[in-house]
Amino acid sequence: MQPSAEVNQRLARISAHLCTEFPRVGESSLTQSNCRAKGGAPGFKVAVLGAAGGIGQSLSLLMKINPLVSVLHLYDVVNTPGVTADISHMDTGAVVRGFLGQAQLEHALTGMDLVIIPAGVPRKPGMTRDDLFKINAGIVRTLCEGIAKCCPHAIVNLISNPVNSTVPIAAEVFKKAGVYDPKRLLGVTTLDVVRANTFVAEVLGVDPREVNVPVVGGHAGVTILPLLSQVKPPSSFTAEEISYLTDRIQNGGTEVVEAKAGAGSATLSMAYAAAKFADACLRGLRGDAGIVECSFVASQVTELPFFATRVRLGRGGAEEIFPLGPLNEYERAGLEKAKKELAGSIDKGSLSSGTDG
Numbered sequence: 001m002q003p004s005a006e007v008n009q010r011l012a013r014i015s016a017h018l019c020t021e022f023p024r025v026g027e028s029s030l031t032q033s034n035c036r037a038k039g040g041a042p043g044f045k046v047a048v049l050g051a052a053g054g055i056g057q058s059l060s061l062l063m064k065i066n067p068l069v070s071v072l073h074l075y076d077v078v079n080t081p082g083v084t085a086d087i088s089h090m091d092t093g094a095v096v097r098g099f100l101g102q103a104q105l106e107h108a109l110t111g112m113d114l115v116i117i118p119a120g121v122p123r124k125p126g127m128t129r130d131d132l133f134k135i136n137a138g139i140v141r142t143l144c145e146g147i148a149k150c151c152p153h154a155i156v157n158l159i160s161n162p163v164n165s166t167v168p169i170a171a172e173v174f175k176k177a178g179v180y181d182p183k184r185l186l187g188v189t190t191l192d193v194v195r196a197n198t199f200v201a202e203v204l205g206v207d208p209r210e211v212n213v214p215v216v217g218g219h220a221g222v223t224i225l226p227l228l229s230q231v232k233p234p235s236s237f238t239a240e241e242i243s244y245l246t247d248r249i250q251n252g253g254t255e256v257v258e259a260k261a262g263a264g265s266a267t268l269s270m271a272y273a274a275a276k277f278a279d280a281c282l283r284g285l286r287g288d289a290g291i292v293e294c295s296f297v298a299s300q301v302t303e304l305p306f307f308a309t310r311v312r313l314g315r316g317g318a319e320e321i322f323p324l325g326p327l328n329e330y331e332r333a334g335l336e337k338a339k340k341e342l343a344g345s346i347d348k349g350s351l352s353s354g355t356d357g
């Protein structure tokens with residue numbers, strides 16, 4: 001006998017809730033819940049919020065192949081059943097579960113060790129990252145309220161722009177909920193480092209994997225401050241090369257936005273950068289020694305309450321924040337410009353708490 005349309009609809013609703021837990025009636029009598037293997041390899045529980053987006057999909061794929069991840073929760077307000085079904089077929093260790101819409105946010109977050117947030121709208125040509133503030137502030141606030149309630153000890157990797165303001169917004173949400181741990185809130189600026197390594201390697205004619213450029217400050221225009229005097233391996237540049245590299249690194253995001261011509265901003269290089277940073281956070285959580293990355297965090301390195309510098313990642317998140325190190329005159333001038341702009345963006349985020357942006 002064929003199951004009624006009503007039964008099929010009911011199962012589809014349950015299936016949307018649990019995403020891949022039930023096949024449609026009539027397809028097989030064996031369901032995933034009867035399967036002998038239940039998953040549960042040792043590792044960390046990671047949630048991606050905004051998992052169906054341009055960054056979210058590639059990032060979720062990269063987290064699914066990370067051997068440190070045992071459980072991967074994919075949350076978005078659209079399209080997570082499809083993304084989850086697709087990624088869950090990859091034969092890697094992490095067990096994947098999908099969550100759709102605000103009603104499932106708490107299930108998505110409960111028990112997570114690391115929450116990565118690429119949710120929010122991207123830029124179009126002619127826009128600044130700050131033009132995204134109003135809409136993304138509200139999204140970040142709602143998601144962080146969920147984190148405060150369901151996994152207050154998770155490490156948070158915040159990608160949504162404008163990072164210079166969304167990190168202060170998240171801090172205010174966590175403070176209000178009484179769960180703020182500044183070491184666990186990390187703004188993701190890894191793409192600036194990834195770009196800097198690539199562009200510097202092109203100029204030097206070397207493999208980018210051999211290059212490490214500290215990029216400090218924040219994540220927008222002049223607040224992105226590459227410290228070319230501290231490049232590893234030690235390298236020297238002409239004044240013309242310094243000017244070209246600084247400008248290209250500061251405007252790397254705009255270069256992609258313009259090339260995509262209205263179809264969004266960096267997604268693939270960003271997913272790579274976010275996966276690299278998340279992997280570093282997970283190795284820190286595991287207790288590995290010497291994990292150092294740049295990140296926009298609560299900081300006393302300058303007079304500003306938040307600043308991106310090199311940080312040492314450990315079980316508690318950003319356990320040590322390194323000072324800027326010696327700067328040359330060009331970098332000192334860049335630092336002053338960066339701080340001036342950053343101060344306004346940080347205040348805008350901190351003071352927006354409780355409003356809709």
Ligand SMILES: NC(=O)c1ccc[n+]([C@@H]2O[C@H](COP(=O)([O-])OP(=O)(O)OC[C@H]3O[C@@H](n4cnc5c(N)ncnc54)[C@H](O)[C@@H]3O)[C@@H](O)[C@H]2O)c1
Pocket residue numbers: 049050051052053054055056075076077078118119120121122123132136139142143158159160161162163188189190191192219264265266267270
């Ligand atoms: N930090 C960085 O270096 C960096 C780099 C690139 C992009 N970004 C930023 O990342 C964000 C996402 O970019 P994208 O290209 O993936 O955009 P996108 O539009 O392709 O994807 C965003 C996703 O967020 C989801 N979303 C919207 N509201 C949500 C909510 N309340 N809860 C959960 N999910 C929600 C959307 O449904 C969508 O799937 C943008 O703000 C962008 O500016 C940051």
Ligand SMILES: O=C(O)C[C@H](O)C(=O)O
Pocket residue numbers: 122123129161191219252253254256257265266
């Ligand atoms: O430029 C953008 O708007 C996205 C992102 O911040 C980037 O640097 O690529």
